[in-house]
Amino acid sequence: MKLLVCISHVPDTTSKINFTEGDTKFDTTGVQFVINPNDEFGLTRAMWFKEKQNATVDVISVGGAETEPTLRKALAIGADAAIRVNAEATDGHSVATYLAAAAKEGQYDLIIAGRESIDYNGGMVPGMLAAMLDANFVTNCISLEIDGTKATAIREIDGGKETISTVLPLVIGGQKGLVEESDLRIPNMRGIMMARKKPLTVIETATETSETHSVSFEKPAPRGAVKLVEADNIDELINLLHNEAKVI
Amino acid sequence: MPVLVYTESDQGKFKKAALEVASYGKAVAEAMGTSLTALTFKVSDASELGNYGVDKVLNINSTNTFNAKIYADAIKQAAEKENATVVILSASADSRYLAPLVSVGLSAAYVPNVVATPSNLSPFTVKRTAFTNKAFCNTELSTAIKIIGVSNNSFGLIENKAAAHIEDFSPSLATSSTSVTSTDKASDKVTIADAEVVVSAGRGLKGPENWGMIEELADVLGAATACSKPVSDLGWRSHSEHVGQTGKPVAANLYIAIGISGAIQHLAGINSSKIKVVINTDPEAPFFKAADYGIVGDAFEVVPKLIEKLKVFKAQNA
Numbered sequence: 189m190k191l192l193v194c195i196s197h198v199p200d201t202t203s204k205i206n207f208t209e210g211d212t213k214f215d216t217t218g219v220q221f222v223i224n225p226n227d228e229f230g231l232t233r234a235m236w237f238k239e240k241q242n243a244t245v246d247v248i249s250v251g252g253a254e255t256e257p258t259l260r261k262a263l264a265i266g267a268d269a270a271i272r273v274n275a276e277a278t279d280g281h282s283v284a285t286y287l288a289a290a291a292k293e294g295q296y297d298l299i300i301a302g303r304e305s306i307d308y309n310g311g312m313v314p315g316m317l318a319a320m321l322d323a324n325f326v327t328n329c330i331s332l333e334i335d336g337t338k339a340t341a342i343r344e345i346d347g348g349k350e351t352i353s354t355v356l357p358l359v360i361g362g363q364k365g366l367v368e369e370s371d372l373r374i375p376n377m378r379g380i381m382m383a384r385k386k387p388l389t390v391i392e393t394a395t396e397t398s399e400t401h402s403v404s405f406e407k408p409a410p411r412g413a414v415k416l417v418e419a420d421n422i423d424e425l426i427n428l429l430h431n432e433a434k435v436i
Numbered sequence: 437m438p439v440l441v442y443t444e445s446d447q448g449k450f451k452k453a454a455l456e457v458a459s460y461g462k463a464v465a466e467a468m469g470t471s472l473t474a475l476t477f478k479v480s481d482a483s484e485l486g487n488y489g490v491d492k493v494l495n496i497n498s499t500n501t502f503n504a505k506i507y508a509d510a511i512k513q514a515a516e517k518e519n520a521t522v523v524i525l526s527a528s529a530d531s532r533y534l535a536p537l538v539s540v541g542l543s544a545a546y547v548p549n550v551v552a553t554p555s556n557l558s559p560f561t562v563k564r565t566a567f568t569n570k571a572f573c574n575t576e577l578s579t580a581i582k583i584i585g586v587s588n589n590s591f592g593l594i595e596n597k598a599a600a601h602i603e604d605f606s607p608s609l610a611t612s613s614t615s616v617t618s619t620d621k622a623s624d625k626v627t628i629a630d631a632e633v634v635v636s637a638g639r640g641l642k643g644p645e646n647w648g649m650i651e652e653l654a655d656v657l658g659a660a661t662a663c664s665k666p667v668s669d670l671g672w673r674s675h676s677e678h679v680g681q682t683g684k685p686v687a688a689n690l691y692i693a694i695g696i697s698g699a700i701q702h703l704a705g706i707n708s709s710k711i712k713v714v715i716n717t718d719p720e721a722p723f724f725k726a727a728d729y730g731i732v733g734d735a736f737e738v739v740p741k742l743i744e745k746l747k748v749f750k751a752q753n754a
Contacts, residue, residue, distance in 0.1 A: 199567070201681045201701045202700055202701070205567045205570040205571050207571070214567075225681075225682045226682065280536075280546070281539070281545065281546075284540075306567075306568055306681050306682070307566070307567055308566055308567075308573075309548070309565065309567075309568055310548060310549075311532055311536075311548060312535070312536040312546055312548065313536075314536070315504075315533070315535070315536025315539075315540075316537075316539060316540050318536075319508075319536065319537045319539075319540035319541065320540055324505075324612075324613060325504065325505070325537070325614075326614070327504075327532070327533050328529055328532075328533070330675065340617075343529075343533075344529065344675075344676055345529045345530070345619070345621065346528055346530075346627045346628075346629040346630065347622060347625060347627035347629075347630075348619065348620050348621030348622060348676075349619075349620050349621075350616050350619040350620070350621075351616065351617045351618045351619075351620075352614060352615070352616055352617065353614070353615055353616075353617045354613060354614040354615070355613050363682075364668075364675055364682060364683070365675050368669075369669045370669070398578075399544075399545035399546075399577065399578055400545045400546075400575050400576060400577050400578065401575065401576045401578065402566075402573050402574070403561065403573075403576055404573075404574045405566065405571050405572065405574075406563075406571065406572040406573075407571050407572075408570075408571070408572070408707060411725075411726065411728075412728075414714070414725070414728065414729065414730045415728065415730070416724075416729075416730050416731070416732065417729060417730070417731050418731075419731050419732065419733030419738055422738070422741050422742050422745045425713070425729060425731065425742070426745055426746065426749050428729055429690065429713070429729070430749070430753075433690070433710075433711045433728065433729075435633070435689045435690040435710065435711045436633070436657065436746075
């Protein structure tokens with residue numbers, strides 16, 4: 189089984205979000221970049237398919253040279269080879285187009301991406317990729333088993349979950365549940381040394397195909413100070429929620 | 437060239453999010469000087485949509501359970517039939533599943549997490565959340581057809597009488613090798629996505645055995661229950677309740693956080709909620725900086741009192 193894991197290079201979840209150039213660009217000053225958490229759950233599940241079902245696992249990312257440490261980390265965790273599409277990830281559609289071209293080239297049976305990236309939260313790349321490849325697609329995926337060309341996935345729905353039966357080729361939008369937080373792997377020294385020798389191919393791209401454009405950014409208005417209510421004055425809290433906030 | 441909204445239903449009954457996208461769609465259609473069409477699946481009486489400004493309903497009776505590929509194809513064909521230039525969906529799990537497929541099908545730009553009506557029609561510009569609610573991004577859509585995903589609870593329900601002329605729609609739909617084999621859904625519980633009030637608890641509760649009072653409080657308020665990341669990682673509560681950057685976003689009218697310190701990832705997840713209440717023993721907990729109302733106190737004393745007082749309040753205001 190040939191498996192491709194899509195990796196988005198995103199600001200660490202603890203990052204303070206600021207903008208520069210007249211609020212038109214994300215300010216990367218002092219920001220740590222990591223493998224998108226939803227992608228990391230997928231990558232870790234991919235390691236299970238590699239170890240238990242002899243899958244080969246490639247990882248792919250769209251971005252400049254600054255994203256290579258993120259791909260090297262994925263190699264150190266255990267992926268076999270990495271691909272970097274040398275282009276700016278301008279929007280979901282252009283990223284999906286780049287990924288689809290590389291995926292067609294590689295003839296993958298299973299592609300795992302994160303449900304959404306934690307920077308733009310579009311949640312559109314896996315679905316667009318599936319549509320472009322005419323592959324089956326399950327998102328919000330919290331469990332995945334492969335048996336030959338058959339796949340059984342569990343998808344989180346509003347208020348519950350559903351079990352889906354489908355066939356390869358398949359694109360997955362993964363999230364926590366695919367593996368547990370405690371299953372995530374920290375690369376060891378041997379992994380890091382081996383990652384340096386693994387292939388990282390850079391693909392140059394032809395045309396940029398974004399359909400949307402981020403014009404400007406804003407931060408939420410600052411909040412007023414919290415109104416503290418004494419622990420023995422619950423009536424006051426109910427009064428505030430009813431008469432002031434009007435939410436009960 | 438009307439606006440098309442996909443109005444989701446469950447067992448023939450419209451979800452709240454469906455009425456919200458209809459309300460939003462009406463505002464967009466008015467700004468564009470056009471009419472509003474809704475697409476429904478297996479709804480025997482869609483007249484309710486007329487209360488929210490829908491002029492025309494296309495109802496599909498042929499298909500059974502939800503399938504993203506088939507539903508996406510139906511939305512695409514409805515948009516083509518109507519010559520719609522704007523297609524609007526909700527932020528439900530199903531809508532977010534199928535929207536990217538519709539986007540590729542119609543070669544239409546798709547922007548989810550939109551929190552307001554377009555600020556400009558040419559170029560078509562919308563405001564969406566980004567960085568998991570830590571910021572907003574004004575985004576232009578450059579394709580002929582535009583697809584918008586409206587954030588839950590960002591626009592509200594706005595009544596607007598219209599005719600809601602109902603038509604049967606029977607397109608020839610795509611087939612799929614994907615099928616749902618079983619569904620596990622608590623029918624009596626309010627979901628986080630639909631809830632106006634969410635009661636959430638963290639490690640301050642000390643153990644899963646203490647969630648009885650959280651569920652009781654949620655019950656009194658007609659609220660959904662949620663939890664912090666450590667609580668779901670410890671297995672005290674299901675992952676589906678985890679709120680935050682790697683969990684679910686919550687855009688409720690009222691979010692009550694009990695024994696949650698307020699990590700930056702958690703606060704990001706609830707940023708779109710309107711009123712936040714925190715109950716925590718530690719006055720230095722970061723949550724107090726993000727909340728509207730706070731009680732410094734022990735959850736095990738405060739919550740039972742709150743339940744008792746709310747029961748009295750609800751009885752008086754019923």
